[in-house]
Amino acid sequence: MIEFKNVSKNYKGKIHALKDVSFKVNDGEFVYIIGPSGAGKTTLIKLILKEENPTSGVVLLNNKDISYIRARKIPEIRRHIGVVFQNFRLLEDRNVYQNVAFALNILGWQKKKADKRIKEVLDLVDLSDKEKSYPLELSGGEQQRVSMARAMVNRPKILIADEPTGNLDPDTSWDVMNALIKINQSGTTVIMVTHSKEIVNSIRKRVLHFEKGVLIRDDEDGGYL
Numbered sequence: 491m492i493e494f495k496n497v498s499k500n501y502k503g504k505i506h507a508l509k510d511v512s513f514k515v516n517d518g519e520f521v522y523i524i525g526p527s528g529a530g531k532t533t534l535i536k537l538i539l540k541e542e543n544p545t546s547g548v549v550l551l552n553n554k555d556i557s558y559i560r561a562r563k564i565p566e567i568r569r570h571i572g573v574v575f576q577n578f579r580l581l582e583d584r585n586v587y588q589n590v591a592f593a594l595n596i597l598g599w600q601k602k603k604a605d606k607r608i609k610e611v612l613d614l615v616d617l618s619d620k621e622k623s624y625p626l627e628l629s630g631g632e633q634q635r636v637s638m639a640r641a642m643v644n645r646p647k648i649l650i651a652d653e654p655t656g657n658l659d660p661d662t663s664w665d666v667m668n669a670l671i672k673i674n675q676s677g678t679t680v681i682m683v684t685h686s687k688e689i690v691n692s693i694r695k696r697v698l699h700f701e702k703g704v705l706i707r708d709d710e711d712g713g714y715l
């Protein structure tokens with residue numbers, strides 16, 4: 491569960507990136523964050539990830555106020571949130587399997603358990619046959635699905651996708667969307683920032699629409715308008 495209560499964020503005291511924003515996302519929802527450049531979408535994501543603090547108001551994760559928690563508690567919060575970015579951010583000198591395994595190695599997962607989970611998530615994003623490929627041998631859509639598998643491998647409760655199809659052509663974008671829908675159906679809450687009218691209008695989900703830092707529309711299966 492993610493909740494914003496009257497959240498405002500100012501940068502340098504004068505740039506009002508978010509203004510009095512309130513909304514609640516329940517477990518298992520799929521939500522699009524839309525709005526023009528500068529509307530405050532990235533700022534909203536940074537507040538959820540604790541990369542920024544609100545200027546006023548509170549941000550709650552699972553009913554816990556994370557607005558002013560101590561720095562040493564932040565990694566624990568981030569462990570429950572997977573993130574994928576527009577530009578994939580894969581390690582080019584490691585193959586698909588190794589890219590996905592990386593986070594689990596750091597967390598000290600036992601090899602056999604890790605192997606089982608890596609195979610599960612590669613199947614979830616439909617890449618079981620690409621385990622040994624290197625990122626540069628894959629299409630953009632495949633690379634994005636590897637980054638999704640990597641984000642999901644630790645079973646986060648929430649997946650944040652910041653313009654996941656921003657660098658992709660329409661065909662491969664649909665493969666990425668199918669993988670995101672499957673991830674959501676497996677019980678993960680998905681928050682997706684996007685500029686794509688086509689996607690928002692054809693795969694109907696809840697829409698939070700921002701303009702100049704203000705939440706102007708919260709629509710159950712809204713479309714882009």
Ligand SMILES: Nc1ncnc2c1ncn2[C@@H]1O[C@H](COP(=O)(O)OP(=O)(O)OP(=O)(O)O)[C@@H](O)[C@H]1O
Nearest residue numbers: 501502505506507526527528529530531532533534
């Ligand atoms: N670190 C910062 N310092 C000062 N101003 C910032 C900072 N980050 C963002 N802003 C400003 O806050 C406003 C909201 O920016 P934000 O990046 O959240 O918008 P966005 O909706 O994500 O835009 P885009 O679609 O272009 O990514 C903009 O006016 C931006 O210039």
